[in-house]
Amino acid sequence: xxxxxxxxxxxxxxxxxxxxxxxxxxxxxxxxxxxxxxxxxxxxxxxxxxxxxxxxxxxxxxxxxxxxxxxxxxxxxxxxxxxxxxxxxxxxxxxxxxxxxxxxxxxxxxx
Amino acid sequence: xxxxxxxxxxxxxxxxxxxxxxxxxxxxxxxxxxxxxxxxxxxxxxxxxxxxxxxxxxxxxxxxxxxxxxxxxxxxxxxxxxxxxxxxxxxxxxxxxxxxxxxxxxxxxxxxxx
Numbered sequence: 475x476x477x478x479x480x481x482x483x484x485x486x487x488x489x490x491x492x493x494x495x496x497x498x499x500x501x502x503x504x505x506x507x508x509x510x511x512x513x514x515x516x517x518x519x520x521x522x523x524x525x526x527x528x529x530x531x532x533x534x535x536x537x538x539x540x541x542x543x544x545x546x547x548x549x550x551x552x553x554x555x556x557x558x559x560x561x562x563x564x565x566x567x568x569x570x571x572x573x574x575x576x577x578x579x580x581x582x583x584x585x
Numbered sequence: 586x587x588x589x590x591x592x593x594x595x596x597x598x599x600x601x602x603x604x605x606x607x608x609x610x611x612x613x614x615x616x617x618x619x620x621x622x623x624x625x626x627x628x629x630x631x632x633x634x635x636x637x638x639x640x641x642x643x644x645x646x647x648x649x650x651x652x653x654x655x656x657x658x659x660x661x662x663x664x665x666x667x668x669x670x671x672x673x674x675x676x677x678x679x680x681x682x683x684x685x686x687x688x689x690x691x692x693x694x695x696x697x698x699x
Binding site (some may be wrong): 518578 | 621626627628629630631636675679685686687688689690691692
């Protein structure tokens, strides 16, 4: 069965650079969620989209923005990167805001 | 406030022994409860979930969990642990609807000794 696809899987950036993480949900899923998991931490909810509209917002820094496109894929844009942004970023998708299926994550390292 | 507590940060069990990982939650509405497992550097795999109905839920890999509303708990159990079960386990709570973000506990790291 098709799963959630995230790209890239690994990303290395310098401080103050920008990064774009992509998420391709399971086909026919209409809801996308983004979570951030710092080293040794539990995943923290960042933001979610339902039918291309933002549906909920968590502890997402103002330097980050996200959107869901017409084909339901989503992108998380991160600017002015800081060392503390180094984390594993998970995308999850669901149908009609039901059970969430997680992708493998993108590991972002900020040097 | 909504929260999930996993009191045990690190647990070590012997292979073949039984396992119970504790999870307590605080949630205003009727919660949906989940257990996820994460191997080092890997994604989150759903072990089992509770939405409603039978309070004893069976999951994958021989795991089960019991929802106890009176104790606000959703403990994960396995009768006989295998070395491949060594991983980090996260309990999570959520709700269906507009605000169905998952709130995770801090995780329990399971080590399995031969």
